[in-house]
Amino acid sequence: MSDPKAPSKTATGDVARSTSSSAELDAFLNKVQSLQPAASGRGRLIVAMDATMSRQPTWDLALSLQSEMFRAVKEVGGLDVQLMYFRGFGECRSSRWVGDPDALARLMRQVHCEGGHTQIRKVLSHARQENERQTVNALVYVGDCMEENIDTLSQLAGELGLVGVPVFVFQEGHDAGAERAFREIARLSRGAYCRFDAGSSAQLRELLRAVAVYATGGRKALENAKGGAATLLLEQLR
Numbered sequence: 001m002s003d004p005k006a007p008s009k010t011a012t013g014d015v016a017r018s019t020s021s022s023a024e025l026d027a028f029l030n031k032v033q034s035l036q037p038a039a040s041g042r043g044r045l046i047v048a049m050d051a052t053m054s055r056q057p058t059w060d061l062a063l064s065l066q067s068e069m070f071r072a073v074k075e076v077g078g079l080d081v082q083l084m085y086f087r088g089f090g091e092c093r094s095s096r097w098v099g100d101p102d103a104l105a106r107l108m109r110q111v112h113c114e115g116g117h118t119q120i121r122k123v124l125s126h127a128r129q130e131n132e133r134q135t136v137n138a139l140v141y142v143g144d145c146m147e148e149n150i151d152t153l154s155q156l157a158g159e160l161g162l163v164g165v166p167v168f169v170f171q172e173g174h175d176a177g178a179e180r181a182f183r184e185i186a187r188l189s190r191g192a193y194c195r196f197d198a199g200s201s202a203q204l205r206e207l208l209r210a211v212a213v214y215a216t217g218g219r220k221a222l223e224n225a226k227g228g229a230a231t232l233l234l235e236q237l238r
Contacts, residue, residue, distance in 0.1 A: 043216045048123040050143030051087035053115040067105045079216040086119035118147045124156035137215045144172040146181040157188040166191030
């Protein structure tokens with residue numbers, strides 16, 4: 001873990017230099033094709049972030065990636081997003097559902113990192129509860145570590161898979177224990193796992209955007225989208 005820094009919305013730091021392998025990114029695209037868009041009405045997507053202190057050095061990068069994802073679907077429309085984050089001593093919050101990507105970006109900029117343990121269990125439980133109220137098309141989770149019981153998380157991930165809520169997990173860094181847990185969460189929920197760092201940020205930005213566009217409008221929306229990730233995804237859908 002990096003040396004703690006005072007919470008700041010503009011703090012930056014070094015990130016791992018190795019990039020995700022092309023095979024890993026291809027595997028992610030293969031998994032994304034299984035995400036089924038809403039048959040009618042608006043798509044609903046939960047975006048959850050680990051906002052504990054270990055994320056501080058690259059917080060700006062994470063916010064930038066997620067802001068890009070929702071700006072990409074602004075012209076398409078039809079996507080409601082809920083922002084969720086955890087940090088500090090048991091703090092775990094979720095926003096209202098937001099249909100305006102600009103409003104979501106403003107919400108994200110208000111979050112800063114604080115020391116604390118992971119609360120992924122709360123994220124998965126919340127997604128299940130929200131889906132019981134109204135269909136949730138997917139959950140995106142961004143984090144770098146895992147400090148919880150993997151069997152508990154696996155049970156919750158499997159329950160999400162049964163009700164059709166895939167978890168798309170994006171890992172920052174190279175924590176081996178977290179990777180094993182994240183891959184299992186993705187597998188059991190019928191979602192996908194992918195790592196991101198400075199070297200792969202551009203491609204992963206496109207992947208995030210492709211997930212959001214597909215969750216909103218399915219194949220037709222992807223055909224109208226721009227970017228290499230949308231093209232690659234369409235090739236996988238054939």
